[in-house]
Amino acid sequence: MQYFRNIVYWNKLNSNNQKKILLRPILKTNYSIKNTVQKIIEDVKNKGDKALKKYSLLLDKYQDDTFQVLQENISRSSSDISRELKEAIVTAKNNITCFHEAQKPLKIDIETQIGVRCQQIHLPLNSIGIYIPSGIAPLFSTVLMLAIPAQIAGCKKIILCSPPPISKEVLYAAYICGIKKIFQIGGAQAIAALAFGTETIPKVDKIFGPGNTYVTEAKLQVSSIFNGPAIDMLAGPSELLVIADHFANPDFIAADLLSQAEHGISSQVILLTPSEDLAQRVIISINEQLKKLTRLSEILIALKHSTIIITEDLLQCAKISNIYAPEHLIIQTKSPRKILDYIFNASSIFLGSWSPESAGDYASGTNHVLPTYGKSLTNSALGLADFQKRVLVQELTSQGLINLSNTLEILSSAEKLEGHKNAVKVRIDFLKEKYNG
Template sequence: MLEVRISVWAELDEDGKKRLLARPKLKNADDLPEQVCGIIKAVRNTGDKALRFYSQKFDAVDSNELVLSDALQQQQLAKLTAECKAAIDLAYHNIRTFHSAQLPKDIKLETSPGVLCELKHAAFDSVGLYIPGGSAPLPSTVLMLGVPAQLANCRRVVLVTPPGQPKASDIAPEIIYAAQLCGISEIYTVGGAQAIAALAYGTDSIAKVDKIFGPGNRYVTEAKQQVGKDPLGAAIDMPAGPSEVLVIADEAASPAFVAADLLSQAEHGVDSQVMLVSNSQELLDNTMQAMNEQLLKLPRAMIAKKAIDHSRFILTADLETAAKVSNLYAPEHLIIQTNQDQQLLPKLTNAASIFVGAWTPESAGDYASGTNHVLPTYGYSRTHSSLSLLDFYRRYTVQTISSQGIKAIGPAIITLASAEGLTAHANAVKVRLTALDKQSKHSSEFKQVPVSSK
């Protein structure tokens, strides 16, 4: 029998509030960074040989070709059911529709006459998508990463996923089909920190990529952090942490719906956290009861129970206070089921993705509403963004100044550079203004000074 103690917000002092909303500490082995650093070094030194070694050691596959050939992809695809195919098609459609609207626009304007400034977007040339394996295939994550990569038109999109069982090539047909829809044909059966190292630095089989996307276990997360810090490694999408949801519900909410939403988060992993904040004691009690009923039917009940052990039920005086609690916690997923959703929405900051109303379960966003399910978590949603099409582009600027332009802004640059004590900065303008001066006086002498093509 599950029983989460209900905490009454108004009875807590500042310290108690802080403790109540603190995330569970991550229990990583102390030597995780060194372990991962060792794996990365091995892959940099011996390449594919190291990848095969770790496949045997960690994934218990005897042989790993690393590359999932077209023929093997086709072979797996034949196993896909029509129902699954249709569901992936629908999710692909919605995700593509939402992300298509995010295509960035270049900017080009004159800030002063003769001073042309541009902001340009360049899609990453090559990106690596990490798709976790393990207990279940995650075709939804393929879509969440593959659709924006396809829309950004990255030249090369690489998918890595842990080797299948019993054969390395036994990769779920759902993953391969989702990849196919996204135009991805380069698939490698390698996972863990070794896959991240291969993507960041390259091996004979797997060429280096510019940026790595996707969730993973603590080894993958640590490896992403390490290669992301190295300018010669690869950029990464965002910091990762355990998944979490916070639900704000009042007496108008259905306890069965709320319970189902909390459990759907709790089944992710034992380190998931679920939070229910309500102004109604009755809703809190009834939700607890509904959770106990629904839990009986869940195959992953053991996982969910452990997650619920470190979860919170919080009673607040009103919904406004509930919104404040949510802002303090800064959840990855925020579900609101109240009779004043629209009034609450503008007050809700610090959530990465918000699910509004009784008919919007979190699983809709996980799979098929169209929004991206790669989200900052563990408090990072205060300051980090949910994954968007923009994350597949690098922004850079271009300026083209005409002789007229430098005449206009040059004196100000000289003044500012001089104020900052940077004489050579001022001089780079002075040599040009002097040349222009002479040019206008004796135009024939300075033919060799090039004139801007503008």
């Protein structure tokens, strides 16, 4: 049975159809979800732990006097998982640490002119919340992606929330990252608790981590409230675009496309290639590999809004990719770095036949928290900078102020801000009196 056979020829489409073929699956606005989340947020904000216990029992069928995971249970996770998995997690941790350590910013400390010293320093966010969703599988890799840069940045307080029961894999990842405050609470109620604080869960300054539609909606709502927390980003469905030429391995491409399609029914995968022969071989391979995968029903839905596009050449592939601005971009061509020179919009890029997207998801070292839904046009992958804030420092000597004063007075007068001008003038008058008196 042939499950997938979507091929289109880019140059045979009119401009409207070209736009349509690159549309993401529609994310419908659900007012019921909005209202439900709003009610949960207000409840948690006003009633604290009492509301958390209510929603935990109602939504997660979990009842306990305390949400916090005991330190002994966090430590015990080390003996609860296999040595093989522990070694793999440690390898991933080491690579992620290496890459994010390298992101430490250079200090800027310069004299813009004699007597005028300007600096840029980076300070850690004081407190952050990490949300780790549950579901089909424990996302312990996301613990590493969020906790490691937070630790390197120097964040003083790191709070982790995840729906009960938290898996031993998530606990172990948190354990080796030094996270001590872990709470078994999930959904919109966890986001509300992190945003406003309760008797048990501390308020944080910024919330990180993916989640379902309720979690995403909760992040949007709390970040829109005055004095509410900042958030990392609003995560959308996973997406992958592959650029390939006739040198590419069709089985590798098929496997990469399917690896992202299995994320969920709203995921989208696209292949761009000037080679019709390669496209046909990829289709054959997709339909063969589908027989071996377990999440067939979800993958087939994702494939309905996925496609293979035949282009004129590789340069056109790059142009189309820049329009789409994918979350993940794989370039499987004879000379992938030549194509890289023409890519301007992508969140995370994988070059060559031996760089599956799975490497970035887990252990190459780059971060897998990425902008989706075309946000790569302006936004970046999560990194060390997201856990820090830039602070500007300036220091003028008396002579430096004298040298700059005329410029400052002219500019402030031009903007009709006499108070600004006066703040300079009173100092200059003082200096004149001091030196002339």
